[in-house]
Amino acid sequence: MEQYEPDRLSPAQEAAIRRSFRNGRAALTRRSLLRASAGGALAVGGLGALSACGIPAAGNTEGGVSAEDRSAKERTVAFSNWTEYMDVDDSGRRHPTLEAFTRRTGIKVTYTEDINDNTEFFGKIKPQLAAGQDTGRDIIVLTDWLAARLIRLGWVQKLDASHLPHAFANVASSYRTPDWDPGRAYSYPWQGIATVIAYNRKALDGVEVKTLSDLLDNTKLKGRVGLLTEMRDTMGMALLDMGKDPRSFSADDYDAALARLQKTVDKGQIRRFTGNDYTADLAKGDLAACVAWAGDVVQLQADNPDIGFVIPDSGYMLS
Incomplete structure (x- = not known):
């Protein structure tokens, strides 16, 4: 179209x-x-779901496995997001949050605004995920219904809650236990x-x-x-x-x-x-x-x- x-x-x-x-x-x-x-609500969007190397191939519906911690050796994170998202400071400078993350951790963020439409993006990454291959992305931001689909297919890795001490505590209670990701094992809401x-x-x-x-x-x-x-x-x-x-x-x-x-x-x-x-x-x-x-x-x-x-x-x- x-x-x-x-x-x-x-x-x-x-x-x-x-x-x-x-x-x-x-x-x-x-x-x-x-x-x-x-x-x-029909779709409370902006749900960051993790995907990375070693994703189980199609047919695994038990949920993803915990990811191996490679942060000591791999000092980059690949982050796919929608366009026009709002990480802009008062002066108009883009991505100050990502810059602050890199200063604090030493981890560089490869940030790409390559998501235009949920279904379109799913079609882009599905062949690799179905084959158990790396998509080249560590974090993706999707509307909740598509995040739920990836989790149900077993194509998303579990988050390590020990490294996210404030995440669950700061999520509004209404978003803490969606039926498609109880306890937020695989995803967190970013924005409605x-x-x-x-x-x-x-x-x-x-x-x-x-x-x-x-x-x-x-x-x-x-x-x-x-x-x-x-x-x-x-x-x-x-x-x-x-x-x-x-x-x-x-x-x-x-x-x-x-x-x-x-x-x-x-x-x-x-x-x-x-x-x-x-x-x-x-x-x-x-x-x-x-x-x-x-x-x-x-x-x-x-x-x-x-x-x-x-x-x-x-x-x-x-x-």
Whole structure:
């Protein structure tokens, strides 16, 4: 789903999105959405799960083994993260936390912002993990449902709690014992990011956006609206906009929300579905408004005063 035309999707692209909704990467069953909503949120994201050398091959579902401590000899850590994350100090200097870590420990961090979309990233690392091979990464940051999948497959190494004396104590009680990682043996939550409606004020040219309905129904925005490929967020926001609770909804509610999005796609309202890469389109004004993650938007605002966001009165998701 690349190279969308500025004004609208082509018939072929619309057909591709329809296929994706039904059985492709964007497909999401009501059961899986409900399963993701445990604890009151669809996806509380930013979960750092460790992966490294010696990952068990596919078929091991007993959980990963404890990692060998190589810190005395290997003085580097490879860290994969999403784009636009918020390790910036008041002066605008990027990654001060990583610099402080290196000063304190002498361990260099190879930091890469190469995660754009959960499913896309899983497809990138799955062949190596399934073969029991090193991905070249020590720490990865994923949304909780994908962290849970990697743990369930046995592809994540256990954390050594003795080296993390403050981690568990500083985690909010509601996040300490998820059913997919009891006691936080393999992961820790890093950040919960609100899913919001972001906009480029200049591109809106006076159009008001306060709700998801404004994005889906206002013809003045046709071809200039973005939705997330992270369908737990997109569908969650659609359900909220319809007055439904994403933690508890009927099959009819889900079908109605999906049909509403499908109708919007069919009429050419949506420019494209994106991962984190919506930020470039929003900054340039190719997207006038989109469903977005608040942390990204805050970063964009530092360089572009036309960027803003609203939290709909109907509510928001945590990603």
